[in-house]
Amino acid sequence: MDDYLVSVLANIGMFSFIALSAYLLLLTGEISFGQQAFFAIGAYASGIATALWGLPFALALLIGAAAGGIAAGLVGLLTLRTRGLYFAMATLAFAELVRLGLQQWVYVRKIEGEPVGPNGVDGFRGIRYVFENNIAPAEFLLIIAGLLVFVLAAFAVAERGRLGSMLRLVGADPLLAESQGIDVKAVKVAAAAAAGAVAALGGCLFAHLNTFVEPRNFDIMLGVHSLAYGLIGGLGTAFGPILGVLIDVGLLESVRVFQGYRMIVFGGLVALLLVFMPRGILDETRLRWLAARLRRAPQHHAQA
């Protein structure tokens, strides 16, 4: 595979994590403008783990995801009483506080004569684990794909079972959910923490692929984009947000014909798409239709 294709695929993989994280919160009925905060926390925490503490990458992933999950759980706990737009703005405020905090935070150490670590506005340089351990881009892509499959499998298991119905019920009608004996608060905090951990995983991968991150990477734009991916791809399945990322990062950013006009085309297309498909391409109705088609198709074969 050529390097350009690998880097495009890696980008699709990484942004899928934050898109999935926003999607998980949408399932519980909350809009978050702030998932980029946990993406950032994952990036910085895992970067510190490998570059400054010399820990292996697998452990760094765990640390990053845990840091993102804990932070998101705390925010979820604090914002339990806030709803809808208020919740969206509270998460946005938190994300901006994180970004501003990272702009001020300096934790630099000399590693082999080179200054390494978070250095305020100048960002965090020298996350060279992938480079030092001779992991080829294609190999790293496999790591990304593997983790994404793992997260998707978790989503698939959750969505098919009781947990998925519980999440959607909390999203659709918290009062009804409460009356069914569901602990709405616990579900919400748990969903927020899980979403934070998923976003943080994406951040870990982002930091290690780019070797350099800066607070600017984690601004509001990233948050609103990740929310939009789910809406474009569809809210019926976890593949929806990934389809959204595929369309944006894969199709438009990478096809160079659109250079300079990309957002004029894409913005108009998305707006039109939402007129006809307000719950995205893969919404519940189309999913059921697809599933029915897929079930029927083999039988046709048998008859023919």
Next chain:
Amino acid sequence: MIAFIQSLIDGITIGSAYALLALGFALIFGVLRRLNLAYGSSILIGAFAGAAVFAQLKSGGWAVAVATIVAAVAAGVYVERLCFWAVRRGAAIASMVSSFAVWMQLDELLALLFPGRTLAFPALVERSVFELGPFQLRTEYVVMFALAVALMAALEWMIRATRFGLAVRAVTEHPEAARAMGVPVARIAFWAFLLASAVGGAAGYLMASAEEQVTLHSGMALTFTGLIAMMIGGIGSLRGAVLGGLLLGVVETLAKAHLGAWHEFPVFGLLFLVLVLRPGGLLAQDFAARDAAALRRV
């Protein structure tokens, strides 16, 4: 103490423009229960149109103000038709994401049309400073404040005393009841959206003429300044929007004067605290909770 009061005065003058932005947001959210993320971009379209007219005529005056507001309203019509009117009722988040997509679209359009990205904008009055007792006032900001207050007073009159205002209040409070009383909800929403775009255009004009320039980066700042001011005040109320705008201006100015590199923290810290401690904003009203719930229906 004098420095503090000076910051307070500066904050209130700049906050008056924020209050206008927040009012536009509150009007749109009130009648539609939806968030218009393209608000800042449509204002920016207006400001760039004003700057283009200025570059052609080489003089400021009415033409620039009219061009700014008309272009902002035209962009507003485009946003309203595509992202709000055309999107199915009840799909509030689809509207929000759609307006986000249009924001990206308008920004790129401006970047293509104006590769320089920064244009000169005519000042309303010549830059000068006059003294009032121990305080120094910048003339251009005082003029901006006076015009913003006049606009707010006109808006207040319109909402309180005209039939249109009554309809807007009715739709804001209870769309179904308003419909049952014969209020043409969709038409009122459209005109309120236009009014909000005009108010935004006026705010954009005042801010650009105080800065004497417009830049492409300000779209996001305009949107989120207005949104934050509205959220601090509480989305049930136009007065809350004004209060939120003024408060935001004061906090920003005080922070800039005293906190150095940390000056951006208090705004978001305040927003987060207000939302966590008082989840409906400062002037929360009963129906604010229901409004917020409207956006929960994905």
